Amino acid sequence: MSVSRKTTWRRWMVWAENIAVVLIIAFAFYTTIPVRTTQTLFIPQGSINTIISQLAKKGYAVSVVDSYIIRFLGEPQSGWIFIGKNELNRIDFLYKLTSSKAMINKVTLIPGETSELFFEALAKELKLDEKKLYKYYHEFSPYPEAGIYADTYYVPYGIKEKHLMHFLIRESEKKYKKISEKIYGNYNTKQWQKVLVIASIIQKEAANNEEMPLVSSVIYNRLKKGMRLQMDGTLNYGKYSHVKVTPERIKNDESRFNTYKYKGLPPSPIGSVSIDAIRAAIRPAKTKHLYFMKNKKGTHDFSDTFKAHRKNIKKAK
Numbered sequence: 001m002s003v004s005r006k007t008t009w010r011r012w013m014v015w016a017e018n019i020a021v022v023l024i025i026a027f028a029f030y031t032t033i034p035v036r037t038t039q040t041l042f043i044p045q046g047s048i049n050t051i052i053s054q055l056a057k058k059g060y061a062v063s064v065v066d067s068y069i070i071r072f073l074g075e076p077q078s079g080w081i082f083i084g085k086n087e088l089n090r091i092d093f094l095y096k097l098t099s100s101k102a103m104i105n106k107v108t109l110i111p112g113e114t115s116e117l118f119f120e121a122l123a124k125e126l127k128l129d130e131k132k133l134y135k136y137y138h139e140f141s142p143y144p145e146a147g148i149y150a151d152t153y154y155v156p157y158g159i160k161e162k163h164l165m166h167f168l169i170r171e172s173e174k175k176y177k178k179i180s181e182k183i184y185g186n187y188n189t190k191q192w193q194k195v196l197v198i199a200s201i202i203q204k205e206a207a208n209n210e211e212m213p214l215v216s217s218v219i220y221n222r223l224k225k226g227m228r229l230q231m232d233g234t235l236n237y238g239k240y241s242h243v244k245v246t247p248e249r250i251k252n253d254e255s256r257f258n259t260y261k262y263k264g265l266p267p268s269p270i271g272s273v274s275i276d277a278i279r280a281a282i283r284p285a286k287t288k289h290l291y292f293m294k295n296k297k298g299t300h301d302f303s304d305t306f307k308a309h310r311k312n313i314k315k316a317k
Contacts (some may be wrong), residue, residue: 004073013054023256033070034095035061037083040103045078051097066094074098080157103157107168109276111150112203114241118272128161136165137279145237146196146269149175150203177274183282193268199281200269203231207299211278214302216284218292227290229259237270 037060044054052067070076073095081100088096103125115137123130141147149172155164175246178193180187197218206212222229232245237257243249250260257266273281291309292300293316301312 015192015278023313030065031090033061033090033103034087036087037067037085037093039086040080040082040157041083041097042080043076043078043097046185048076066090067288070098072101075250077102079103087168104154105157105159108152109148109157109272110152111277112200112236113150113269114271115145115148115239116238117241121215122164126155126164128157128164132161136162137169140165140169141197143193143269144268146200146273148272150272150274151175179278194265194268195278195281196273199234199273199277200271201229201231201266202280203271203273203277204236205231206277206280207294211300212276212280212288213283213285214289215292215300216280217287218289218302220284221288221290223264228261228263229265231259234259234266234270237266241271 028197041069044051046054046142048067048070049064052062052064052070063193069091076097079102081096082103083093083096092120103316107122107126119137122128122133137147138144148168150278151171153168153171155167159167176192177187180192184191198216201219202212202215206215219231234251235245235249236243237255250262251256255259256262257270259266287302288304290303290304291306291312292302293309293312295301296314301315303309303312
């Protein structure tokens with residue numbers, strides 16, 4: 001190699017080393033630049049580049065350089081995460097994006113509860129619009145009531161009304177469809193509506209799971225004979241979910257939920273249902289029971305005749 005070429009090569013190496021040093025210093029300085037943030041942060045779905053781009057649009061001091069840094073730290077998860085501070089150095093901030101756990105809310109719908117009271121509680125707990133919850137519920141669910149299966153659900157922090165209702169109803173429909181197909185071989189919403197109506201009455205009336213098939217048999221036996229159901233639980237619909245049914249209420253309630261006045265089943269379910277209530281509605285016990293009366297133990301005494309029922313009433317008093 002000639003002297004001139006050696007000199008040129010050495011100059012190029014020195015230049016490259018200087019550039020490398022400058023880049024290292026610049027990178028080191030860049031990573032120390034603090035990032036201002038909120039204590040909770042929403043990470044959108046998508047690639048790392050998409051996430052960085054979206055954060056930049058929202059005002060976070062991030063750039064394409066951070067996309068490369070994150071690749072060495074891990075993979076960001078989508079959803080709401082807890083940062084914990086309002087300002088971090090860049091490396092700590094980027095590490096939080098890849099390591100912080102998603103913020104989750106625990107939502108429980110207890111068996112027998114009505115959607116009216118459930119949505120009221122949801123709106124208060126998750127800071128949502130109750131009217132929007134109703135709107136999207138009726139948009140997505142084929143059932144006026146009991147479209148959400150009684151269960152505990154885990155939903156991401158910050159979820160909006162539409163997505164929450166879509167999630168709860170989708171999960172419930174999966175459950176209903178699976179049970180229906182196993183029993184009937186298909187899932188027909190008109191047929192399932194009747195199951196949910198009967199299950200919801202059972203849920204309100206039975207003192208425990210063991211009584212459910214017996215209460216179910218009373219419902220079917222009375223319907224078969226053309227008798228009114230005459231069950232208090234059917235009047236615990238909507239806002240009346242926890243309101244005691246009085247003689248005045250029975251006398252004055254003109255809705256089709258008043259099974260003391262009207263024959264047949266109520267027009268829709270009266271509350272959420274559990275798997276035990278659904279099973280009892282599909283497979284009632286084989287009895288001739290037409291009546292049941294709450295006893296001093298808090299359970300019910302079942303009877304086939306009105307004469308026996310009157311004895312149970314006297315015994316309860």
